[in-house]
Amino acid sequence: MDASTLITKYDIIGTPGGFIVGSGIGSDYVEVLVQGSKLACECFNGQMDMNGRCEHIIAIESGSIGVDGNSIAQIDQGTADFYLSQISNIEASIQQNRDSAETQVKNIEDWLESIVAKDERRMSYYEASLDAWMRSSGLKTKSLAHGVMKLRQQQPEIVIQDELLLLSDKRFVRIVPEKEVIDKSALRKHVVNTGEEVIGISVKLRDAKFTYTTICPSENKPNDSR
Numbered sequence: 001m002d003a004s005t006l007i008t009k010y011d012i013i014g015t016p017g018g019f020i021v022g023s024g025i026g027s028d029y030v031e032v033l034v035q036g037s038k039l040a041c042e043c044f045n046g047q048m049d050m051n052g053r054c055e056h057i058i059a060i061e062s063g064s065i066g067v068d069g070n071s072i073a074q075i076d077q078g079t080a081d082f083y084l085s086q087i088s089n090i091e092a093s094i095q096q097n098r099d100s101a102e103t104q105v106k107n108i109e110d111w112l113e114s115i116v117a118k119d120e121r122r123m124s125y126y127e128a129s130l131d132a133w134m135r136s137s138g139l140k141t142k143s144l145a146h147g148v149m150k151l152r153q154q155q156p157e158i159v160i161q162d163e164l165l166l167l168s169d170k171r172f173v174r175i176v177p178e179k180e181v182i183d184k185s186a187l188r189k190h191v192v193n194t195g196e197e198v199i200g201i202s203v204k205l206r207d208a209k210f211t212y213t214t215i216c217p218s219e220n221k222p223n224d225s226r
């Protein structure tokens with residue numbers, strides 16, 4: 001048997017920060033990051049080996065696959081389906097991490113709320129005592145070593161009970177001018193239907209938008225499409 005057939009073929013996909021490397025359908029794909037002039041792989045061997053020379057890094061360095069790290073590889077239908085399953089797994093992982101973070105944020109918020117409420121209860125005792133002391137001493141302002149206290153007369157609070165009745169008294173009415181704004185949906189409809197390039201706008205034609213829907217691995221239920 002030809003020795004070269006024993007060598008694993010690696011699928012190397014360029015990403016903004018490095019590469020995603022796997023050995024095809026059904027295998028685990030790992031992330032290899034470019035860190036300065038070095039490559040760092042997240043796989044077990046990559047983490048354990050001090051020189052960080054796991055099979056994924058060797059595959060990238062040997063460049064034997066012929067897939068340029070920066071270009072999108074030509075794939076077949078089987079690989080396309082496998083890539084969709086990878087996206088589905090990643091989405092599940094993101095959701096799991098979000099849920100986990102949310103739980104922890106909730107716990108921390110609950111803790112903060114309870115500790116703050118306790119401190120505020122303690123503070124309110126001192127505030128009430130100081131307030132009463134200022135009133136009973138007839139002081140408007142008092143400066144002490146640890147702070148300044150003031151008792152200030154407040155403006156009366158005005159509550160409007162009958163707005164209609166009040167509007168008939170023109171002394172207290174002002175007119176807010178009507179504002180003209182662009183009706184964007186009417187504009188789009190007109191441009192799409194007539195093709196007219198209305199003065200004051202420019203129209204950019206856009207390429208077909210790629211979207212996808214994956215099947216959730218655990219529930220076998222479609223996720224939101226992108």
Ligand SMILES: [Zn+2]
Pocket residue numbers: 030041042043044045046054055056057
């Ligand atoms: Zn690796």
